[in-house]
Amino acid sequence: MAHRKGMEVSIAIAEAASACDVDCIAAYPITPQTHVVEHLSEIVADGELDAEFIPVESEHGAMSACAGCSAAGARTFTATASQGLALMHEILFIAANLRLPIVMVVANRALSAPINIWNDHSDAMTERDVGWIQVFAENGQEAADLVVQAFKMGEDHRVLLPVMVHFDGFILSHVIEPISLLDRSDVKSFLPDYVPQQRLDVDNPISMGPVGMPTVYTEAKMAAEAILRNAYGPVVECFDDFGKKFGRQYKPVETYRTKDADVLFVTMGGISETAMTWIDAKREAGEKVGLVRFRLWRPLPIDDFKKAIAGAKALVVVDRHFSPGGAGGPVAQEIKYMLYGDPTRVPIVEFVAGLGGRDINFQDFDQMFEKALPVVKGEPAPPFELIQVRGGHYGKI
Numbered sequence: 001m002a003h004r005k006g007m008e009v010s011i012a013i014a015e016a017a018s019a020c021d022v023d024c025i026a027a028y029p030i031t032p033q034t035h036v037v038e039h040l041s042e043i044v045a046d047g048e049l050d051a052e053f054i055p056v057e058s059e060h061g062a063m064s065a066c067a068g069c070s071a072a073g074a075r076t077f078t079a080t081a082s083q084g085l086a087l088m089h090e091i092l093f094i095a096a097n098l099r100l101p102i103v104m105v106v107a108n109r110a111l112s113a114p115i116n117i118w119n120d121h122s123d124a125m126t127e128r129d130v131g132w133i134q135v136f137a138e139n140g141q142e143a144a145d146l147v148v149q150a151f152k153m154g155e156d157h158r159v160l161l162p163v164m165v166h167f168d169g170f171i172l173s174h175v176i177e178p179i180s181l182l183d184r185s186d187v188k189s190f191l192p193d194y195v196p197q198q199r200l201d202v203d204n205p206i207s208m209g210p211v212g213m214p215t216v217y218t219e220a221k222m223a224a225e226a227i228l229r230n231a232y233g234p235v236v237e238c239f240d241d242f243g244k245k246f247g248r249q250y251k252p253v254e255t256y257r258t259k260d261a262d263v264l265f266v267t268m269g270g271i272s273e274t275a276m277t278w279i280d281a282k283r284e285a286g287e288k289v290g291l292v293r294f295r296l297w298r299p300l301p302i303d304d305f306k307k308a309i310a311g312a313k314a315l316v317v318v319d320r321h322f323s324p325g326g327a328g329g330p331v332a333q334e335i336k337y338m339l340y341g342d343p344t345r346v347p348i349v350e351f352v353a354g355l356g357g358r359d360i361n362f363q364d365f366d367q368m369f370e371k372a373l374p375v376v377k378g379e380p381a382p383p384f385e386l387i388q389v390r391g392g393h394y395g396k397i
Contacts, residue, residue: 004180009140009172010035012179013079013105013165016147018049019187020103023074026054026065030084031117032169033107037079059084063091063104070100070162071208073199075151078102081169082109085123089130095162096131097224098208101154101194102162105147108269109169110356118357119169121269121320124297125330131224133163133231134297138272140177143167145248148187153238155194159231166297168270170357182246190245232299252301253308254293257283261290262376263369264312264346268294268331271318271360278365289369294331302338314375315348316368318360322352328384347375350384358388 007015014036017025025044027037044053052069056062059080070076080088085106095102108124110116124134133153137143143165150163167173182190198206212220236252243249256276258264267275272293282289292308292315294301309315319329327333332350339345349372354360364387375381 003183004178006176006178008035008174008176009143009167009179010107010174011039012140012144012181013147013167014039014043015181016144017077017103018043019182019184020077020148020151020191021075021184021187022049022051022077024052024054024066024069024076025078026056026062026069026076027078028056028059028062028080028084030059030081032109032173033079033081033084033105035173036105036107040077059087060091063088063095066102066104067091067095067098067100070095070102071098071200073194073196075155075194076100076102077104079105079107081107082111082117082123085127086111089127092127092130092132092162094209096228097220099160099197099227100162101151101160103147103150103154103165104162105143105165105167107169107173108166116356117169119171119270120355120357121166122355124164124166125321127164128298128330131161131228132298133159133161133228133235135163135165135295136268136297137165137167137172138270138293140172140175140179141248142250143172144179144181145242145246145250148182148191149238149242149250151194152191152241153231153235155192156234156238157197159227159234160197161228161231166269171270186246190242229299232296232301235296235299250295251304252294252296253304254295255308256291256293258290258292258308258312260288261311262288262313263290263372264309264315265289265291265365265368266293266315266317266331266335267291268297269320271320271354274360275318275365278362281362282369287369300334300338305335305338306342309346312346314372314381315346316372317348317350318354318368319350319352320354322386328352332384347381349375349381352384352386353388355388364388
């Protein structure tokens, strides 16, 4: 029976992973995810979870150990953030292309330098291309729920891919919220036992990770691309199954007050809840504004997004990372890709905000909204802007 109580979001995530009856946890501490694996180590040490907890020498070692455990047929979990995720980079590709359904939560945090332990999405966006399924949580309840769903998504024999669950560092990871936790019997009724399709076994040896000569490499990468794109259907099925069973429905792209909206903000992660509160105030003032947010980031839910923005006159895309020397924010880049060549495409007004943990407040949303209003009336979209720059000016690119 699910029970609801106030708890730190990181602890709730650890409890959710424990309820999934994981076999192996390999982890290295890094702010702000440490409480997740710290609590799991306590659960294992207290005998509440029969699992191997592997304390390793680095995040590279953590992902390497996870790959080995998963390849041997174990249900495997880890957590990291920021520089730790970057240090795993080499092994992330291997986990995806060896079809290892590891689940990893990432307490999103800015990348150095300068050293910064606070939240933005630079770590997540730097790992867009590693071939993992990726989902974003907006609050603690969603983060805990998505951990349970991630195992079901990844372990589906039509998928067999690792899954990242992103949640904002500090503004979620260290916040205490009322959360309805699923107990082990609830999870057992939703999440089947993991039955690996193939695994390392000395009695039945197989090859994993052989050399890919030029004659096969391209075909292998295209097969991996097809597998990730085709994971969309099972992911949606998992969302629907969870909603029917527990009453909390998730979708690849979610909307808020989009009906009749001229301006739609596009966000990801915890700032979405701030945006929704701001939108309520603007709606009361008579403004036609709404919100579209990505729950599923990989595979990219193109059709869902196009359906969600239909009828809008301008999109305000709020990125929390940008490509230095490149083409602005990654979310805006992806949206431009989705809409390129579409005769009904919606003008895009791009902003980058909230870097390194800086709060995005109502005044920031007001400024972005005001810059979008001329676009609604037919004027061209302004240049990409890095807002919140100190000194009263804005960085235009």
